[in-house]
Amino acid sequence: MGSFSNIHEQDNLSDNLKSLGLSQNDLPSLNDDSFNKMNSEEELNEFKILKEISKKKFLQQDNSLKEFWDKSLFDIQKKIEVHDEVKQYSHLSNLYAKKIFYTPENYFDELSYNIKNRLNTPEDSYLKKLYVFSLISNNAMRYTFSLLLVLVFTGIYILNQNNVVHQNDCQSLSCIEKNEIMDATIIQNFSNEQLYELLDEQQMEDELKHLSIINTSLVSENESIDHLSTNFLMEEL
Amino acid sequence: MAFHHLIQKYQKKLYWHIRKIVINHDDSDDILQNTFIKVWKNLEAFKRESELFTWLYRIATNESLSFLKQKKRANFFSIHPIEYQLAKSLESDIYFQGDQIQLKLQKAILTLPEKQRIVFNMRYYDEMPYEQMSQILETSVGALKASYHIAAKKIEEYLISN
Numbered sequence: 543m544g545s546f547s548n549i550h551e552q553d554n555l556s557d558n559l560k561s562l563g564l565s566q567n568d569l570p571s572l573n574d575d576s577f578n579k580m581n582s583e584e585e586l587n588e589f590k591i592l593k594e595i596s597k598k599k600f601l602q603q604d605n606s607l608k609e610f611w612d613k614s615l616f617d618i619q620k621k622i623e624v625h626d627e628v629k630q631y632s633h634l635s636n637l638y639a640k641k642i643f644y645t646p647e648n649y650f651d652e653l654s655y656n657i658k659n660r661l662n663t664p665e666d667s668y669l670k671k672l673y674v675f676s677l678i679s680n681n682a683m684r685y686t687f688s689l690l691l692v693l694v695f696t697g698i699y700i701l702n703q704n705n706v707v708h709q710n711d712c713q714s715l716s717c718i719e720k721n722e723i724m725d726a727t728i729i730q731n732f733s734n735e736q737l738y739e740l741l742d743e744q745q746m747e748d749e750l751k752h753l754s755i756i757n758t759s760l761v762s763e764n765e766s767i768d769h770l771s772t773n774f775l776m777e778e779l
Numbered sequence: 780m781a782f783h784h785l786i787q788k789y790q791k792k793l794y795w796h797i798r799k800i801v802i803n804h805d806d807s808d809d810i811l812q813n814t815f816i817k818v819w820k821n822l823e824a825f826k827r828e829s830e831l832f833t834w835l836y837r838i839a840t841n842e843s844l845s846f847l848k849q850k851k852r853a854n855f856f857s858i859h860p861i862e863y864q865l866a867k868s869l870e871s872d873i874y875f876q877g878d879q880i881q882l883k884l885q886k887a888i889l890t891l892p893e894k895q896r897i898v899f900n901m902r903y904y905d906e907m908p909y910e911q912m913s914q915i916l917e918t919s920v921g922a923l924k925a926s927y928h929i930a931a932k933k934i935e936e937y938l939i940s941n
Contacts, residue, residue: 650794
């Protein structure tokens with residue numbers, strides 16, 4: 543007695559730990575007390591009454607100890623599994639799980655308070671505006687808005703095009719209405735021959751007659767219309 | 780009071796999970812607060828089909844992914860993808876104190892697709908069992924294992940080539 547009565551258990555434990563690739567010293571969360579407690583059970587075997595009293599207490603501890611063992615072994619096994627998985631990637635395994643991110647001081651202490659403040663604060667109009675903006679910024683709305691813009695600009699372009707008449711749009715003047723041409727603010731690329739085509743002969747004769755009546759008053763009795771210069775005529779046309 | 784205890788119990792785990800997804804502390808703080816507010820509002824609707832922690836983790840993951848989606852939308856006209864910007868921000872982040880190699884690792888992780896990144900972080904940093912990850916991400920264990928190994932391989936290749 544007095545020896546570590548659970549020597550077989552210790553051996554079993556060592557074997558189990560070895561199978562996990564660990565030695566007893568690798569268990570960070572276990573300390574000597576747990577082994578001592580296991581020893582004391584065996585030591586009390588000679589003192590039945592005493593054992594009876596302490597056994598209950600020990601059993602309670604034993605249950606929690608068992609859970610503690612189970613959880614520790616589970617955590618260790620988890621670590622080993624993950625470590626083994628990463629071993630095949632040499633660079634990754636060398637960088638294994640170092641702490642690199644930090645938080646401001648007292649961040650976690652104040653977090654609960656900050657969350658409670660947010661819960662107690664009613665949503666303000668800024669958040670509503672954010673919500674509206676988020677509606678607009680989703681994909682469907684974005685495409686619809688773009689399409690609308692395209693349609694608006696196309697419409698403006700088409701409307702502006704109606705006031706401009708281009709000769710190149712058709713092969714002859716016959717495809718364009720005369721009044722459209724005459725009303726157009728800009729007549730582009732018409733040759734003189736094509737302009738002559740537009741002239742109304744009857745209208746020209748009437749205008750000439752009107753002119754000649756005016757001019758005969760200005761012209762002397764001996765002058766005839768033959769003496770009127772072609773330049774003068776062309777100008778009047 | 781119970782809610783206060785809930786926050787106290789899970790704040791760190793959830794924070795670090797979110798932080799590894801969105802990188803920036805201020806964004807992580809925002810998302811974490813949103814997570815707990817959502818939990819508060821939906822606590823009665825929690826059907827206990829899963830463990831509380833699994834439920835919390837799921838909300839935190841979804842909030843983080845939504846945040847990244849919003850950030851991508853806001854970043855629509857930028858020539859650089861959002862992951863590039865996150866990696867760039869690490870270089871001047873006062874709450875990041877890793878060396879050059881750790882910075883490279885984080886940049887490598889940021890090259891992964893979002894869900895793969897989450898799987899990698901949960902396994903590599905949080906050492907979470909696949910079964911638990913399966914409940915949180917609602918993906919099969921086999922798919923998670925495959926995803927993790929693909930992610931680890933990509934990161935390894937990135938570290939070698941850079």
